[in-house]
Amino acid sequence: MNFQLPDLTPVIPEITMTALALIVLLLDLLIKRKEVVALISIGGTLFVALTLYGSHGTTFGGMYISDGYSTFFKMIFFVNIILSVLISIKYITIEKSNYGEYYALILFSTTGMMIMASASDLIVLYLGLELMALSTYVLAGFIRHDLRSSEAAIKYFLLGAFSSAFLLYGISLLYGLTGTTDIRSIANFITEKGLSANRSLLLAVIFLTVAFGFKIAAAPFHMWTPDVYEGAPTSITAFMSVGPKAAGFAVLGRVFMVAFSGLKLDWVHILIPLSILTMGIGNIVALSQTNIKRMLAYSSIAHAGYALLGIITANNEGLASTMNYLMIYAFMNIGAFAVIILLRSEGFKGESIYDYEGLSKKHPLAAALMLIFMFSLTGIPPTAGFIGKLYLFMAAINAGYTWLVVVAVIFSAISAFFYLRIVMFMYMREPKIDVTLTNAPGTTFVLGITTIAVLLIGIFPTYLINIARSAITGF
Amino acid sequence: MEEVLMNQLSYPVLSTVIFVPVLGALLILVIKRAWETAIKWIALLTSILTFIFSIPLYTDFDKTTHKMQFVERHPWITSWNINYYLGVDGISVLFVLLSALSAILCVMISWYSIKTKVKEFYISILLTTASMIGVFCSLDFFLFYLFWEAMLIPMFLIIGVWGGPNRIYAAIKFFLYTLVGSVLMLVGIIVLYFYSGKTFDILELMKNHYPYSMQLWLFWAFFAAFAVKVPMWPVHTWLPDAHTEAPTAGSVILAAILIKMGAYGFLRFSIPLFPDAAVSMTPVMLTLSVIAIIYGAVICLGQTDLKRLIAYSSVSHMGFVTLGIFALNSQGLEGGILQMLNHGVVTGALFLSVGIVYDRTHSRQIADYGGLATHMPIYAAFFMVFTFASIGLPITNGFIGEFLILLGGFTANKLAGVLAATGVIIGAAYMLWLYQRVFFMAVNPKVVGLPDMDVRETLTLVPMLVLVFWIGIYPNSFLSFMHASVEHLLQRVNMAGGIHETSVAKLIMEVVIR
Numbered sequence: 002m003n004f005q006l007p008d009l010t011p012v013i014p015e016i017t018m019t020a021l022a023l024i025v026l027l028l029d030l031l032i033k034r035k036e037v038v039a040l041i042s043i044g045g046t047l048f049v050a051l052t053l054y055g056s057h058g059t060t061f062g063g064m065y066i067s068d069g070y071s072t073f074f075k076m077i078f079f080v081n082i083i084l085s086v087l088i089s090i091k092y093i094t095i096e097k098s099n100y101g102e103y104y105a106l107i108l109f110s111t112t113g114m115m116i117m118a119s120a121s122d123l124i125v126l127y128l129g130l131e132l133m134a135l136s137t138y139v140l141a142g143f144i145r146h147d148l149r150s151s152e153a154a155i156k157y158f159l160l161g162a163f164s165s166a167f168l169l170y171g172i173s174l175l176y177g178l179t180g181t182t183d184i185r186s187i188a189n190f191i192t193e194k195g196l197s198a199n200r201s202l203l204l205a206v207i208f209l210t211v212a213f214g215f216k217i218a219a220a221p222f223h224m225w226t227p228d229v230y231e232g233a234p235t236s237i238t239a240f241m242s243v244g245p246k247a248a249g250f251a252v253l254g255r256v257f258m259v260a261f262s263g264l265k266l267d268w269v270h271i272l273i274p275l276s277i278l279t280m281g282i283g284n285i286v287a288l289s290q291t292n293i294k295r296m297l298a299y300s301s302i303a304h305a306g307y308a309l310l311g312i313i314t315a316n317n318e319g320l321a322s323t324m325n326y327l328m329i330y331a332f333m334n335i336g337a338f339a340v341i342i343l344l345r346s347e348g349f350k351g352e353s354i355y356d357y358e359g360l361s362k363k364h365p366l367a368a369a370l371m372l373i374f375m376f377s378l379t380g381i382p383p384t385a386g387f388i389g390k391l392y393l394f395m396a397a398i399n400a401g402y403t404w405l406v407v408v409a410v411i412f413s414a415i416s417a418f419f420y421l422r423i424v425m426f427m428y429m430r431e432p433k434i435d436v437t438l439t440n441a442p443g444t445t446f447v448l449g450i451t452t453i454a455v456l457l458i459g460i461f462p463t464y465l466i467n468i469a470r471s472a473i474t475g476f
Numbered sequence: 477m478e479e480v481l482m483n484q485l486s487y488p489v490l491s492t493v494i495f496v497p498v499l500g501a502l503l504i505l506v507i508k509r510a511w512e513t514a515i516k517w518i519a520l521l522t523s524i525l526t527f528i529f530s531i532p533l534y535t536d537f538d539k540t541t542h543k544m545q546f547v548e549r550h551p552w553i554t555s556w557n558i559n560y561y562l563g564v565d566g567i568s569v570l571f572v573l574l575s576a577l578s579a580i581l582c583v584m585i586s587w588y589s590i591k592t593k594v595k596e597f598y599i600s601i602l603l604t605t606a607s608m609i610g611v612f613c614s615l616d617f618f619l620f621y622l623f624w625e626a627m628l629i630p631m632f633l634i635i636g637v638w639g640g641p642n643r644i645y646a647a648i649k650f651f652l653y654t655l656v657g658s659v660l661m662l663v664g665i666i667v668l669y670f671y672s673g674k675t676f677d678i679l680e681l682m683k684n685h686y687p688y689s690m691q692l693w694l695f696w697a698f699f700a701a702f703a704v705k706v707p708m709w710p711v712h713t714w715l716p717d718a719h720t721e722a723p724t725a726g727s728v729i730l731a732a733i734l735i736k737m738g739a740y741g742f743l744r745f746s747i748p749l750f751p752d753a754a755v756s757m758t759p760v761m762l763t764l765s766v767i768a769i770i771y772g773a774v775i776c777l778g779q780t781d782l783k784r785l786i787a788y789s790s791v792s793h794m795g796f797v798t799l800g801i802f803a804l805n806s807q808g809l810e811g812g813i814l815q816m817l818n819h820g821v822v823t824g825a826l827f828l829s830v831g832i833v834y835d836r837t838h839s840r841q842i843a844d845y846g847g848l849a850t851h852m853p854i855y856a857a858f859f860m861v862f863t864f865a866s867i868g869l870p871i872t873n874g875f876i877g878e879f880l881i882l883l884g885g886f887t888a889n890k891l892a893g894v895l896a897a898t899g900v901i902i903g904a905a906y907m908l909w910l911y912q913r914v915f916f917m918a919v920n921p922k923v924v925g926l927p928d929m930d931v932r933e934t935l936t937l938v939p940m941l942v943l944v945f946w947i948g949i950y951p952n953s954f955l956s957f958m959h960a961s962v963e964h965l966l967q968r969v970n971m972a973g974g975i976h977e978t979s980v981a982k983l984i985m986e987v988v989i990r
Contacts, residue, residue, distance in 0.1 A: 361593070361596070362593075365509070365595075365596070372629075376629055381625050381626070381628060381629060381655075382621065382622040382625045382626050383622055383626050387622075387625070391662075391666075394662070394663070395556075395666050395670075398663070398666045398667055398670060399670050403667060406666070407660070407663055410659035410662060410663055411656070411659070413659060414652065414655045414656040414659050417651060417652060417655050418648070418652060421632070421648060421651060424632075424633075425636060425644055425647070425648065428593075428596075428633060428636065428637050429637050429643065429644050429647070461553070462553055462555075463552075463553050463554055463555050466553070466555040466556070467555050
């Protein structure tokens with residue numbers, strides 16, 4: 002028998018990433034100073050980012066595809082991993098959880114996300130999703146001596162397992178109907194056999210919506226988010242709020258746009274109420290939060306609702322706007338979490354929004370940066386958050402969903418209240434407690450990068466928009 | 477290519493006027509917090525420099541044309557066809573000058589009264605100035621919206637950080653009101669963008685004629701943004717809180733410039749872009765304006781707080797402005813624009829004056845004053861002039877504006893003109909009564925021994941005093957700026973139906989030829 006090795010070029014980044022994760026796992030045994038492990042992870046990730054260049058192609062009999070779309074999402078994952086690791090270095094020593102596995106798990110989780118972004122087959126997709134999810138479950142419970150962290154991990158695991166079951170059920174239904182798990186073949190089969198009115202197919206679409214909705218934290222599948230975001234280590238919350246969400250959008254975009262291209266009308270009508278509900282619950286419940294991590298959890302739910310607008314348009318421009326938004330969200334959200342981490346010090350949690358009272362008095366720079374991130378999350382120009390939202394709204398209006406954009410902008414105006422409240426606490430109240438900031442080079446670096454990115458993209462967005470657009474051509 | 481007059485000066489005047497304050501703010505940002513005097517001086521010099529750079533706008537302006545002047549245009553966000561596109565015409569040029577002037581006064585009036593977070597305060601003032609000027613100069617909708625919204629951030633801080641006791645409530649209310657209005661306008665802007673083949677170019681957009689139903693809902697979407705800013709009657713409730721709680725400089729910016737942006741929006745966008753809708757909505761707009769005039773004036777009679785009274789008088793006066801604008805004739809429009817300027821000068825001056833006594837007594841209650849004329853005679857004289865201007869007495873600027881507006885309003889709708897005139901009478905009542913209670917009557921022991929205005933304070937008020945008489949005695953040096961632009965605007969409104977007819981005629985012709 003003639004055994005031929007498949008073309009490995011498209012998977013080189015993933016192979017390198019897995020190797021890196023394993024090396025980091027081993028190095029952990031040899032290196033006592035965990036900062037070195039963190040730096041190796043970052044350096045390795047940068048190297049993996051280089052291998053993306055020229056990795057385009059399809060392999061494993063069409064099960065795996067590396068194209069502009071997946072590359073763009075992988076860029077988001079790399080931004081996410083580098084920034085999250087940098088803010089972790091000091092933070093996890095404060096949490097007394099400075100174990101090397103931490104970095105290895107982050108790398109494994111990212112490998113899973115990369116596989117998801119490139120999956121052209123539902124089974125591969127499932128593998129990637131589980132690799133990502135299982136690593137994140139562990140990371141959520143990484144502070145072993147903290148009950149909330151363990152609770153977060155258990156909750157995340159149970160509900161995550163539940164959503165995986167939905168995904169598998171959906172996949173098996175699809176397999177039963179079409180006899181394949183390949184995304185393109187499913188699409189062809191549906192059009193050839195005229196299956197688009199099939200009830201079971203619709204059921205499969207609904208199941209997949211549930212599973213992906215869970216990953217992107219869309220309401221009503223968002224129940225886990227506040228508890229998990231609150232309980233997990235802050236650095237991991239930052240990581241989770243960007244990476245798995247973006248990965249969820251990557252698979253949502255690819256599966257729905259490609260496999261279900263014949264059912265656009267159906268899934269658009271499922272996603273529209275989902276998006277409204279997500280924006281509504283996220284923004285309204287966030288109004289009453291007093292824990293900043295919990296508030297950002299609801300804010301992250303709301304942002305998933307905005308990002309869904311791009312998918313709802315069901316065209317390439319819309320998809321590009323969602324990708325653009327996720328990239329911007331990575332910078333502004335991790336920036337906000339970096340400030341939260343700045344406040345965490347030995348014996349002081351710094352998670353209550355009241356801890357921010359009068360912050361501008363003693364720490365004007367930290368307060369000013371938080372102000373920029375809060376206004377960016379609200380979507381006020383000249384910050385990147387405005388560009389992201391504008392692009393989404395433009396895409397949605399161009400696709401004819403003007404009324405939906407009106408709903409979105411109203412919710413967006415409501416969201417101003419809780420973001421502003423943080424600004425108000427920092428600038429307009431007198432400090433009640435003495436807050437000491439934990440300065441660490443990593444965190445400072447992240448704050449610098451994210452601030453520059455938020456302002457630069459806010460004023461000169463052309464590059465990012467063009468990259469997102471060219472990534473989507475030929476999708 | 478549009479017919480515009482490119483900038484002929486040796487430097488890009490509009491960009492300079494916008495970015496000098498930004499540079500000043502950046503300079504203050506890097507200066508040590510403790511060097512407060514240096515910070516103040518930088519802020520003052522920056523704002524003076526801004527004003528000096530803006531003077532060519534007055535001297536080199538070509539009054540014979542409605543075309544945009546001093547135009548600068550550079551590609552910016554090419555993927556969305558967005559240009560960095562600036563220019564001014566007869567409607568906007570005076571507001572650029574007024575913004576630059578009021579920045580100087582705001583810095584001067586805050587010299588001693590701002591004691592905390594000095595650095596942040598002057599950065600906020602300068603950034604607000606930059607974005608206000610930007611709003612009046614933008615000829616690209618994206619750029620316009622950017623400035624329009626960006627201004628909210630420093631303004632929110634100015635009210636909320638350095639304001640009065642109830643400042644946080646006022647700041648948040650201000651922010652949320654204006655934000656809700658603005659985002660609805662954003663939707664309208666995006667719809668226009670796609671309808672006209674992906675362009676944000678305002679002059680390009682004005683060339684199109686939009687279907688009536690579309691005009692109508694876009695008119696209301698833009699109305700949401702502009703009516704809140706003006707503020708027109710049912711959505712005015714943020715203004716008394718914001719004006720009252722803001723520090724003096726904040727009140728001055730709000731009164732002199734920020735609320736003008738709403739009326740400017742009507743003039744620049746709502747009327748030329750949606751002329752049919754504007755014409756058909758005239759009765760609604762006139763009604764709302766008349767309600768604002770009378771309601772604002774009546775409420776003033778019951779106020780016990782100095783700043784709150786002036787704030788409500790703004791509601792009434794801005795009612796005159798919108799009345800003039802929606803009279804849609806040349807007297808009304810020119811009166812409206814002039815009254816915007818007048819209101820900026822007079823109300824700005826009144827807030828400056830209130831700030832001067834507030835710094836001494838730290839009270840805004842009218843009951844805490846009385847007989848002030850005995851102890852602060854110079855101050856009393858200044859205040860009297862501004863009071864008369866606010867009432868609209870001849871030889872002050874208020875007279876010219878209100879007269880033109882009433883003339884226009886009467887031509888457009890007799891009832892509206894008559895009702896609005898009652899607002900002038902109530903206006904005289906509350907302003908004179910205010911003056912009486914504060915400056916005459918028995919001397920309140922609380923004001924005994926207050927020093928009169930010093931040089932800095934006098935210098936702050938003098939420019940406003942000069943403007944009050946200048947516009948009052950020789951309004952033509954300002955009205956002459958507007959003639960061509962207002963004429964052009966009216967042509968567009970009157971032709972609105974005409975364009976429609978010709979295009980229908982063209983269509984019929986084409987069918988016939990085929």
